[in-house]
Each structure stands twice: as C-alpha cells, then as structure tokens.
Amino acid sequence: DADVTQTPRNRITKTGKRIMLECSQTKGHDRMYWYRQDPGLGLRLIYYSFDVKDINKGEISDGYSVSRQAQAKFSLSLESAIPNQTALYFCATRAVGTGYNEQFFGPGTRLTVL
C-alpha cells in the first residue's frame, strides 16, 4: 500500500462549487504539506502543518483552507472553486529532523474547474 494517498485522483467541477481534497499517510510523519503544480511554475506551497494544532499559510493560500483532522490526515478545501485553480495538487509529508529529511509525495489530484 502507498504511504501517502490522495482522494480523489481526478475531479472535474464547476465554478463556485466547494471541493475537498483528502490526504492520508501511514508514515507517521508530523509534517504535512499541500502544493499545487502548474506548467512552468513548479510546485507552490499552499498550506503546511507541523502537527495537529499547527497550521500555516504557504505562498498561495488565498481561496484555500485546510483541516488537520489527525496526525495522519490533512484535507484541502476550495470553498468556491474558480477556473484558475485548475492544477495538479500534491500532498506531501516529512519527518521532523534535519533539513535533509526528504518529502514524500502522494500521487496527486488532477483538478479541473470549468
């Protein structure tokens, strides 16, 4: 089984709809992240969480919210989806430790907002 899972894997929705993307991990890592990837722009950080009670905004948090329901679960919500939120979304986890700890990514969610 994959260590980091995301649901759904693909989603097509309409402008104005509320969407939730879910992420679960079995790696036991405290740190979890949500990124979006757009062509030519690389991965950009939306939100990150260092533990259940610690949620932080990333560089592009406007229009998004998150919930850390448990150590293993971190959800991303689009309250009112808009077309420029069409992107590939990745969840990632990382262990606490030195800066050389790698990030482990989920398989991604491809979101299309019409």
Next chain:
Amino acid sequence: RKEVEQDPGPFNVPEGATVAFNCTYSNSASQSFFWYRQDCRKEPKLLMSVYSSGNEDGRFTAQLNRASQYISLLIRDSKLSDSATYLCVVNNPTGGFKTIFGAGTRLFVKA
C-alpha cells in the same frame, strides 16, 4: 527573480550521452539541497541530496557551489528510463525549513 531557477529544457540526448543540469538559488542562507525526479503526471521522488563535498550515486553526480549559489546534476551513460523532469529543490532555514522547488528541467533520452 525566482528563488530557484532552472533551464526548462527540454534536453534531447541519445542513449549513452552525458548530460548536465544546473540550478541557481538566490538565498545565500539556504542550507540543504536536493534533486527530485518527476515522471510525467506522477509525483516527485527524491533522486539524491546534494552535499557540500559533492556526492555520487551510480551514474549520477551532484555538486554544490555555495560561493556561486548553484547546484548541478550530471548524468552519465544516459538510459531511456532517465527521461523525466528533474527538479532542483532548496530548503531555507525559515519557518521550520521552507522548501522551494524549481520549475524543473525536462530530459528526453532517445534510442
């Protein structure tokens, strides 16, 4: 100026070729460095960390030049399976290590 910059490519090389990618970063306080590999429509995966002394893993060699603020990745004897996008990644010591991803360099290895 982007915090991490890479040549987007694509690099088109024949099997067996040697190819090198460079990456520059703007924050002189950056502390840790990586190359990740991303296959088309897949998640990024760690290829190798980059240490100040340089490091090698089989056909892959990574080097760090702190004075000039760049990182390199050398792939020797390219294989078809090396075709992917290579992401340069830098951790900055703010907010519990802020991770910055480059936009990636695409590599196509052809028979």
